[in-house]
Amino acid sequence: MQGLFTFLGTGTSMGVPTLGCDCPVCTSSDPHDRRLRPSVLVRWQQDARERVLVIDTGPDFREQALRTGIHRVDAVLYTHNHADHILGLDDLRPLSFTVAREGARIPLYASEDTAAVLTRVYDYTFSPSATYPNRARVDLLPLADRIHLHGVDVVRIPVLHGRQKIDGFRFGRVAYLTDVSDIPEASFALLEGLDCIVLSALRHKPHPSHATLDQAVAWARRIGARRTFFTHIAHELPHAETNRTLPEGMELAYDGLTFAVTLTV
Ligand SMILES: [Zn+2]
Ligand SMILES: [Zn+2]
Ligand SMILES: [Zn+2]
Structure with missing residues (x-):
């Protein structure tokens, strides 16, 4: 099955x-240097209707959905519980009302750790005793190792983010791993035979919970996908200048970048 993969934020x-920063990247006139918080969209056709999957709903989700023309969401997958990945959940409300008119609810797949934070932050959405009338029509569901979504198998890829265990995802021949500081050996085995891999690469200077660009390039070589995109990029990495230094087949992603993917193995 063929689909489209879009970076909503990089x-x-x-x-x-x-x-508050006036460094060369923050003041750059290159639109590729403007990066919203990290999120991606995966779309495909099933039985003549479009299916739309979002990974993470960060604080920029509303703007990203407007920009990209997102009119419905069939499911959300969460990588972990940090603010830059979850704080747009409330903006799913209008989209969930659309789905509710068809008698359905939007499933949100989250690990136990992430679900614990979501239920605390969005108590008025998830608490059975909440009285808020316009709550999102969403269901918080456990993140299994494999999830079947409208004809596509999603494989959970465990990775480390500092000392926190978080999740990446594989769909057929593309995988998305963000906020990674280490990839366990068992997870490399889940990343064989990819056309495309997305890896986070924060900057050059080491960080306790994020890979540097050099580290991410080394993983990309080992994984050996035909194309590698880097995301979750800080203001230390200018788009055009950094891309000139990267090996063939590897590049910094940018907001709005869309490419075709094979969603079956
Ligand atoms: Zn800056
Ligand atoms: Zn994080
Ligand atoms: Zn993050």
């Missing part, structure tokens, strides 16, 4: 430009 947690 910035690190603070976004680029970073508030």
Whole structure:
């Protein structure tokens, strides 16, 4: 099955430009240097209707959905519980009302750790005793190792984010791993035979919970996908200049970048 993969946001947690910063990247006139918080969209056709999957709903989700023309969401997958990945959940409300008119609810797949934070932050959405009338019509569901979504198998890829265990996802021949500081050996085995891999690469200077660009390039070589995109990028990495230094087949992603993917193995 063929589909489309779109970067809704490729910035690190603070976004680029970073508030209060006047460095060359934050003041750049190149639109590729403007990065919203990290999220991606995967779309495919099933039985003549479009299916839309979002990974993470960060604080920029509303703007990203407007920009990309997202009119419905069939499911959301969460990588982990940090603000830059979850704080747009409430903006699913209008889209969930659309789905509710068809008698359905939007499934949100989250690990136990992520579900615990979501239920706390969005108590008025998830608490059975909440009285808020316009709550999102969403269901928080456990993240299994494999999830079957409208004809596509999603494989959970465990990775490390500092000391936190978080999740990446594989759909057929594309995988998305963000906020990664280490990839366990068992997860490399789940990343064989990819056409395309997306890896986070924060900057050059080491960070306790994010890979540097050099580290991400080394993983990309080992994984050996035909194309590698880097995301979750901080303001230390200018788009055009950094891309000139990368090996063939590897590039920094940018907001709005869309490419075709094979969603079956
Ligand atoms: Zn993040
Ligand atoms: Zn800056
Ligand atoms: Zn994070």
